[in-house]
Amino acid sequence: MVEQTAISPRRAVQNQVLLEARGISKGFPGVWEHLILDHIDFDVRAGEVHSLLGENGAGKTVIANILSGYYGRTAGEIRVKGKAVNFSSPREGLAHGIAMVHQELMLVPAFTVAQNVMVGLKAPNLSFHLQQVEKKLAELTAHYGIQVDPRARVEDLSAGEQQRVEILKVLFHEPEVLLLDEPTSLLTPQEADQLFVVLRGMADEGKGIVFITHKMREVFAVSDRVTVLKLGKMQGTCYISETTEDELTRRTFGETVPDYMERPPVKFKENALEVQHLVPKGLEDKANTAGLSFALHKGEILGLAGVAGNGQSELIECITGLRPAAQGEILILDRNMTDCLPRAFIELGVAHIPERRREVGMVEQMFVAENVVLKDYRTPPFSNHTVLNHKEITRHTEGIVTRFNALVPDLWKTECRILSGGNIQRLILGRETWRKPPVIIASHPTEGLDAKAIRHTWELFLELRENGSGILLISEDLDEIMSLSDRIGVIFESAIVGMVEGKGADREQLGHWMAGGRLPAATT
Amino acid sequence: MELAHVWGILFISLHAMVPITLAAIGETIEESAGLFNIGLEGILLLSALTGALGAEASGSATIGLLAGMGTGALIGLLFGVINTYLKGSQLITGVGINLFAFGFVALLLILLGAPGFHSVPRDAQIQLIPLGVGSLSPLVFVTVILAIAVWWLLNRSQLGLKIKAVGENPAAADVAGIRVNALRVGTAIAAGVLAGLAGAYLSVDWFGAVTKEITAGRGFIALATVVFSGLNPLLALLGGFIFGFFDGFATWIATYPGIKKIIPWQFVAMAPYVVTLLVVAGAIGRVRFPKGLGVPYLRE
């Protein structure tokens, strides 16, 4: 709670405080563990970029949502230019000059760019000002160097382009404070650098920028000040010029994680999973005709890096039976599984740790025990001749809860809905790995876990690897991929554009591939 | 078949089109904003009753129609508030409205003296427009105009853009400064007004009486029309006409002695429902509904 700031000659120090939070606390109704936010003090001044740094689940998004009026708060005060305010909607936030760019893009996919901008404007209700909007869009585009076509339909744009639309849309309201929640998660490293130029430009115009991230590199690339958050608690605010990467890492994660997990070479030659010329259904227009091809060996961890929205989700859905293939073949343990249903994949031993753990990985309204056997209920001893065996289910669940240190009050009374993301992930990891499956598809497996749990998970993966499991690791987090993978592939526009050995992989090279192997467009 | 019969069927179809299309374009507005109201049938029924009573009490058909619209607005408001601010379940609310309406209308018809039937005095009914070959209700023209107006509203106005944004992605609309719940309630009221007009039309205009079975599933056929039209009010006009044709055809054929001997009347009476099923089954697949349809919007 104590500000660890020293007096500094850094710019923006004397500038006006635009937005200020004092003692903000938040508890989610029904969540059983702890406060999501615990007495947070935070401010942003005109002309600065203030980063909010923390792991996933630290509460960064919640702060931004509260400051923009999207969420309510349990306690504390918000001041705009020194005056206490009470927002109950984003509408009021906008009226006070506070705008937020959400991580999940807030766009209507069926609308064009200009229509998306129009939606928020206070034009007279029954008239259309599309041409004016298009004109002003062009002005903003020129001013900030953000390129988009106002007449393009949002659903046809790439994730990076949608991100730009989102920023432009927010700029239409001429905000004084701009909150950006993990804006780089959909961008290549090069695109991120372009965004930083834009953000610096805005700060120079006198706007206050709040930049949320969990990546150390970005904090140093763009910010004037940084506030570190951990499990809903402040870990202090400081000037970027007066701190070091090591210090911030220690404050953010508690301990540092190794750059590369050492392990013996891959022992097996056989394929666990092979994909040939795959084009997932629904991506026929976007993917090229050669499709997607790669092989995952038994006892190997293959990391798949890439910017979100390049066909990763569709690939995962195809190789778990959730989505049909428009073209190509899927071989698992040398068996052709193209056009098979999810159950066939599960029965063959394909484990899947999904990205959207709450929406897909769990049936939130069902009890912990039921969710732990979500894929096993139909096999003995958990059921015999279609009758469930509650005793066996309980015994099994207890085992998994203990082994994975999940915090759950009661196996048959607690609905998974009230568990934290970290605990849900522990249960999913337990459910998906206890059979030591031959193929594991893991999407962001450690998101929301603390450093200790991340370490445990990585060790578990290496152990499964020793046992012969082939693990496909899909993540936008290059660090995780680089620490864990035997080989690293890069996916771009639903194709593998590069593949290297995991040990000693070059970040620059990977970033280059993630951008499609092309040179980044000239920054403006 | 004589030409007079063709005109007769056409006019009956147009008259049968009115309630279905009116209710359907109302429902289109609220479905565009994300509300799915299966209580249309109940709104039609209640407003048929209040429309008839209003017309009778005032001696004016217009007052009757207004009474129906007012009733629809009230139920729309109730539906809207329950399913936005109170985070209710849309399907359950719809069922509640329907059951309430069945009970309430049957109850009032008994309390008013004539069980199951209450007629509207001739001079309090809508005067038809004579057209030489037959006469047509002015509401037929009103329906066509309203369908065009609603199409324009949804596709060419900024309000329409906001309504659709609320239906497609309420969170995005909220962040853009739109009052999601207020706008949804507004569309529910608009839908109620149109359904109320449709209901009052049944009693004040088309049938000249109110019975407890007056709606005969037309509210649900209107829901089917919305599906058929893919949320396009102009296509709802066509869909209403198709369903109206079979509806009218069944009514017409029942009075036509020759055919009655060949096909039992019960099978003729089934026709509108069978056709509805077939048309809806054929229409689905190309229809794209708003992503937020049927889901209450919660911020956190």
Place this chain on the structure above:
Amino acid sequence: MSSFRQFLQRLNPLAESLLAGVIGLAIGAAIMLGFGYNPVVAYASLFSGSFGSVYSWAESLANATPLILTALTFAIAMRGGLFNIGAEGQLYIGALAAVTVSLIHLPPPLHIIVALAAAMIAGMLWSLPVALLKTTRGVHEVISTIMFNWIAHFFAFYLIANVLTDPKRGEKTISIAETSRLGRIMPDASLNYGLVVALVAVVVVLFLLWRTTAGFELRATGYNPESANYAGISWRKQVLRAFLIGGAVAGLAGAVQVMGRPPTYAVLSGMPQLLNLGFDGIGVAMIGRNHPVGIVFAAIFFGGLMVGGRIMQFSPGVPLELVRVVEGVIILALAVPELKRMFSFLRTKIKGRG
């Protein structure tokens, strides 16, 4: 302390249903006042008519019997995330199937079993197209079930008037054969062994939903079809399952209503003894929170309202239809999850002032 709190939490659904019931009765009272009736007298007459004596209890239970079954139909679908309002039509078809079985001659216990089975199969067949339209064409079940209800309505009229007609009395179908009637439990009362059939169905559904893999799959799909699909559970199979089981149970409702209810043991033209049982079942299921045990109590409450409503019709002269108005209001109240919160909020406010 915490176990006491858990106990209270388990009572929450009960409290919500009771609160909704009170609101429904209060609005019913307001309507009565509006038309110059004394609601106290009316409700006293209603409840003494429904639960005032052993005989009235027997009548209430007899009225509850088909409602338990139609409510189960709705609840099974609801657990699977589907909104099946087709029990009404499936029940007509089931009743007529049971009547049809009386055209053949069989020994008593077998005849009953065959008639019940025929009704269940008929109900399943009638709801099969609804499930197929949903899984193959994506037709929303609200639209298709209502259309099938109307088709069943006219189809039943046709069968009653033209096919299964009693040769001696044209206004009804042939009567159920003596060998396939469900006997009375109490002499002179309508209560019959149909209630046992309904209770067996309750136990079976209870076991099915929470103790079998089928129930597990159905509930998982109902809560979250996407997760269920991820877990290898076929959505199509659950839609078929929910509608087929539901159709069978609704068919059973029709069967017990004709095989057990004295004095006619036949379907009258206009189907007065079947009409609206399917729709009332929706209300019963909701008040019973879509739980088989809750449904039993809700059905008895509703059956009681029906019986008492008829008594009320005589003594203060309030029409029976008031009962359905009350039902509609109860469902509207139950649609509001915030209701209980609003209520406790008001209570604390009032307490704070007092």
